[in-house]
Amino acid sequence: MLRFRTDLPLDRDQTARFLPWIIGFMVYLAIIAATIALLVHHATQRWQRDLSGQLTIELPVLENEDADSRRQRVDAAVEEIADTNGIIGTRLLDEAEMRRLLQPWLGDQVDQLGIPLPDLVAVSLAPDISPNLSELAERLQAVSPGAVIEDHVAFNAGAIGFLRTIEVVAISLLVLVLAATAGVVAFTARAGLSIHRRIVEVVHLVGAHDSYVARQFQAQAFRYGFYGAFIGSLLATATLLMAAIFATRGAAPMTAVVRTFEPWMIWPLVLIPLAAILIAMVTVRIAVLTALRRMAY
Amino acid sequence: MVLFDGVAVRYGAGPEVLRGISFTLAPGSFHFLVGPSGAGKSSLLKLIYLGLRPAAGRVELFGRNVSVLKRSDYPAMRRRIGVVFQDFRLIDHLSAIDNVALPLRIAGVRESDIRRHVPELLAWVGLKHHLDALPATLSGGQQQRVAIARAVISRPSLLLADEPTGNVDDGIGVRLMYLFEELNKMGTTVVIATHNEGLVGRFTHRQLRIANGTVRLVDPAAAMPLAQSQAATQPQIDMRHGTAAQPEPAAQGDAGARQMQAGREYAADERDPGEPHRTWEEPA
Numbered sequence A: 001m002l003r004f005r006t007d008l009p010l011d012r013d014q015t016a017r018f019l020p021w022i023i024g025f026m027v028y029l030a031i032i033a034a035t036i037a038l039l040v041h042h043a044t045q046r047w048q049r050d051l052s053g054q055l056t057i058e059l060p061v062l063e064n065e066d067a068d069s070r071r072q073r074v075d076a077a078v079e080e081i082a083d084t085n086g087i088i089g090t091r092l093l094d095e096a097e098m099r100r101l102l103q104p105w106l107g108d109q110v111d112q113l114g115i116p117l118p119d120l121v122a123v124s125l126a127p128d129i130s131p132n133l134s135e136l137a138e139r140l141q142a143v144s145p146g147a148v149i150e151d152h153v154a155f156n157a158g159a160i161g162f163l164r165t166i167e168v169v170a171i172s173l174l175v176l177v178l179a180a181t182a183g184v185v186a187f188t189a190r191a192g193l194s195i196h197r198r199i200v201e202v203v204h205l206v207g208a209h210d211s212y213v214a215r216q217f218q219a220q221a222f223r224y225g226f227y228g229a230f231i232g233s234l235l236a237t238a239t240l241l242m243a244a245i246f247a248t249r250g251a252a253p254m255t256a257v258v259r260t261f262e263p264w265m266i267w268p269l270v271l272i273p274l275a276a277i278l279i280a281m282v283t284v285r286i287a288v289l290t291a292l293r294r295m296a297y
Numbered sequence B: 001m002v003l004f005d006g007v008a009v010r011y012g013a014g015p016e017v018l019r020g021i022s023f024t025l026a027p028g029s030f031h032f033l034v035g036p037s038g039a040g041k042s043s044l045l046k047l048i049y050l051g052l053r054p055a056a057g058r059v060e061l062f063g064r065n066v067s068v069l070k071r072s073d074y075p076a077m078r079r080r081i082g083v084v085f086q087d088f089r090l091i092d093h094l095s096a097i098d099n100v101a102l103p104l105r106i107a108g109v110r111e112s113d114i115r116r117h118v119p120e121l122l123a124w125v126g127l128k129h130h131l132d133a134l135p136a137t138l139s140g141g142q143q144q145r146v147a148i149a150r151a152v153i154s155r156p157s158l159l160l161a162d163e164p165t166g167n168v169d170d171g172i173g174v175r176l177m178y179l180f181e182e183l184n185k186m187g188t189t190v191v192i193a194t195h196n197e198g199l200v201g202r203f204t205h206r207q208l209r210i211a212n213g214t215v216r217l218v219d220p221a222a223a224m225p226l227a228q229s230q231a232a233t234q235p236q237i238d239m240r241h242g243t244a245a246q247p248e249p250a251a252q253g254d255a256g257a258r259q260m261q262a263g264r265e266y267a268a269d270e271r272d273p274g275e276p277h278r279t280w281e282e283p284a
């Protein structure tokens, strides 16, 4: 399959023999890295979009407080909150909603715990003005002592920073792997050129342009790139499927990220093999042409 | 067609192998390049086929100074030159037919034309039954003929042959010479490098003699019929004088160029493989 008559017996070179496997491995790594980068980037963005523009304010129940004074205290606090520059909406969460929120932390026995649940106020923020939260906290202490402002963005900053780091590492890996592929391919082409130096010389002397020689290397790069892309994308498909299966069953943070998967995220599986073939061919061409130009005649 | 003016050759930092070389090759001429082994014959041919840069002096090829050529100009020049290398330089993994077809494939000749002309030429040099043979399975003489076929397949306007009779006995050597003369009659400028004085002596072609790193022209045809006294006092015409005595007329150069153009169009009907006295007998 895919064999051409060539003047240079490149396929017999020991140095080139492992090229399809090396390219295959590189393509595999690149696809995995790119998919991770995409997935993490997407998850982070969605997370940030969901959480930004919101914060929650917790108003603890005071000791020896009857229902009436509690309602008055909460109403006063909500008014105080709504009266803040940069806050555009407030909503007191009802009991069912609270239970749903607390259930992951406290389990099904929320009711049986017998601890008084605080009142929670969901706050919507203006997109352009950020409220002065410390000033708000001071005012709230006067109305409802012990009030806590939970800034989701600040709370999640650590998690998002971690995801960003993963994304940067994945992208760096992708770039490195593609650069290494180009390097290996260029090195192999140079080796082939010096192995077949005498033939290259003859081909030149009977009137070949440098590009004629380069084309033979490109044909080889295309074939080996094709095999490598095939091997790599096959392995990557298997790995991603397995990862998807394990992740949906696995621990919470992984699950959360993998659940953000969308069909368009298989693009690396299509684009990276094509990119690898293209990179191999272009690199070989450049490597061969520059090497030939350095020859005396 | 070829002009050397004060050309010197050296390899790396070594001594000058050739120096002060000046001569011209007129279009359609036939020259022997004669000298003992190691005299610098191959080096001189290398200068012509753009395989070596002169250390000094000026080399002109087809009217162009080679030192001002760009790398991308070389192929067009080289396609007008056929070279029979001393060591053949056949490509080991290609069959005889693919070796001979190489210059055509490189020049982008249609595959159907290649399949028509290459076997014809190989048959003409007596290798009809060895079209698919790899060089390693051929005798030295057979390889030489494959090399010659490759050199002439694209109808070069200049043919350079380096010791083309070196690997064959004298009988075959003379027959190869007839082949080159035939090409010369069709307009190809020919240069044959050889150390075989016996072979050179059988022909009256002009001789470029290399000795002590420099070259001088000997013209047996001019020396003999003219006054013996002149031949005695000046038996060998110095190259520079030879050039002056036989200026290369511009018109002739133009005609040669046109001829080259025609040759490069690769007209099949020009070649007559049927000439019986030129056809090689397959050695038993």
Ligand SMILES: Nc1ncnc2c1ncn2[C@@H]1O[C@H](COP(=O)(O)OP(=O)(O)O)[C@@H](O)[C@H]1O
Binding pocket: B011, B014, B017, B035, B036, B037, B038, B039, B040, B041, B042, B043, B044
């Ligand atoms: N590639 C080379 N590197 C160094 N010296 C060379 C090379 N080729 C030829 N020479 C030297 O140049 C001289 C002429 O060699 P060459 O041109 O091959 O002579 P000839 O073809 O007449 O036998 C010799 O002394 C030889 O050793």
Ligand SMILES: [Mg+2]
Binding pocket: B038, B041, B042, B043, B086, B162
């Ligand atoms: Mg020699």
